Amino acid sequence: MRSSLRRRWRRSLICTAAVAVVVVAAQPPAVSQVPEVQQIAEPGVTTGKVARSFSGGDVCAPGAKWMRIRFTELSLRGNDSVTLAGSRSGVYTLTAVHWPGKAFHTRAFEGDCVRVTANFADSGSSYAIDSYQAGANELAQATSIVAAVGDLCGSSCDQTAAVVKNMNAQALVLAGDNAYDSGSLNEYRQRYDPNYGQFRSIVHPTPGNHEYRTPSAAGYFDYFGSLAGERGKGYYSFDVGDWHFVALNSNISRTASSAQVTWLKQDLAASTKPCTAAYWHHPRFSRGDHGDNTSITPFFEALYNAKADLVVVGHDHNYQRFAPSKPNGARDDVNGVRQLLVGTGGRGFYSYDMNSAAVQEAGNAKTFGVAKLTLTATGYRHDFVPVAGRTYTDTVSGKCHKATG
Amino acid sequence: MNRTWLGVVLVSVVVLACAAFVGLRSVGAQREEQLDLGSGALVYVDSTGRVREAERGGPSCQRVDVAAGTLVCLRVTAVPMQSELLVLDARGERLRLTEWGTPSRARVAPTGRLVAWTVFRAGDSYIGGVGTFSTTAGIYDLVHGKHYGSLEDFALLVDGRPHTADDVNYWGVTFSRDDRTFYATAASEGKTWLVRGSLDTRTLTSWRENVECPSLSPDGTRIAYKFRIGDRWRLHVLDLASGGDTALAEPEHVDDQPQWLDDDTVAYARGQAVYKVPASGAGAPEMVRQGASSPAVARG
Known part of the structure; x- marks a missing residue:
């Protein structure tokens, strides 16, 4: 019964699609701006509209291998919930905590339909x-x-900008100290x-201590405008594919x-994404001159409790890759958060010879470079990519703690 | 016909616009003249920081070298702690790279196919007390477009054993004629070595201690260098085949990578002038030019 219905859907959609192409071409954007x-979205992902009258049942994108749904409202009282199920695989139940205060996309579900059950x-x-996003692969x-x-301009951010450009990234996250002094x-x-301005359409910055040498980091907020989040706060979040990214500000109050x-905990609770990364300036762990910093523990603890996967920081001008760890630094290969210290954006190096509570797995204190994160709905691959002419590289992979299958 | 004329007009407009732009630039700075890179004349940096060859004034540089029609210029930029490496030949600009640090040494291989540079880094936290410093020495292969950004990425063998200390610095590259072999200075743990490098194997092998800022003679048989005695450097020449070492007739302290004017004569900067002295150890230093540094020869 269901399969015959869907076959009918498909046939009629060939015509609908042809019409839709014309409509989209004439009147972008396809999805309303709220x-x-x-x-x-990942490259090649398409967007489709869902009828205003939709009130449960299947949201379908014929031919799609997977879909993620956009909610523009999620007002759930008590224990009320909405369950989403991919026609091939993936089930997720939304409750009141999942409303982040504005429209959001869910994690991806496999199949060409998602069944929505209130x-x-x-x-x-x-x-x-x-609306929805759908992938054909x-x-x-x-x-x-x-x-x-992090730690960019500096004498040599022209060299790292060329590395970023070569990556053809969907997003660029900055761990602070972006413009010295x-x-x-x-x-x-x-x-x-002149070097990083070219990435304005993909950049998601955070401020470092050097930004705060200008009172209230005014230059930073003036330059980036709405890209830097709310002036004075500078923390915000967004999604890249099936990853939730949180930008934090380690220069302002960060106690538990x-x-x-408080915002961070709510933000993490609201995300339906199977994978989570966060970034800011001051490292929780470092064998460099700045050393470990326990004032960062509340960030790390909230992330660890939410089963986050990756943290990117700067501040020490070198590269340090740490083992997944608990907030106190103890190695935890099951639920630990991996910190990548990438202070190699183009400012003179610091060596590292201090002790850290966490386990440094790899490091280099003489090569400018950029972290390239290759992200899927189940995991990551991280590569340290050096500037032209240099040879140091480092690679590590991991699975997302909340990914299924 | 009309289209052709339109093309001619457009091209002329562009050419005139460019000419005007170059003209304006020349007025703003000082006119940069085409140097004759095969003249055989002395090339140097004058007291105003410009490269000179006879009466011609070239680009502004702190260090310059020339060989086989290729000129390398190392200079500071408007960005603090940044150097720029500029490579020119008769056709114009060949390469432009930036480096973290201030200009120290620059060299072109005898064939004109490789260039090398050394910069003093600033901002390394392990730059400690007086007399300590940190450098980056790199090489670029102009023929293959291959960038060897820092000799730090090469494997160093000291007395046959891998040396992996964190504090290793390299400076003062000089090339042999095969375009694969070079010499440089390595320093670590209070010692300095002349090292022989291979671009093929990316290795550096210690050759002899206490040889700094090597400069290979045009015939490739000897190395002129500065030899440290306490806190002073004296110019010496090392014969690679025999290992024989000769102090040159310059008694004063010299802090420069020497330059061979020919197989019998070594030039260098001391104070505010360029001098020359016989490579045999005989004779006496002779001033070549006042108000000059970074001597080179525009060998064809």
């Missing part, structure tokens, strides 16, 4: 779905590239912009009871 947790006891509960092949680096608007214009850490 405030959302930015969802950066489990409401309270008549006041409601939700709205307006297997989900395992849906790959995003994210470039990650004080992150003034003038330094951003003179030093950062701070507004930032």
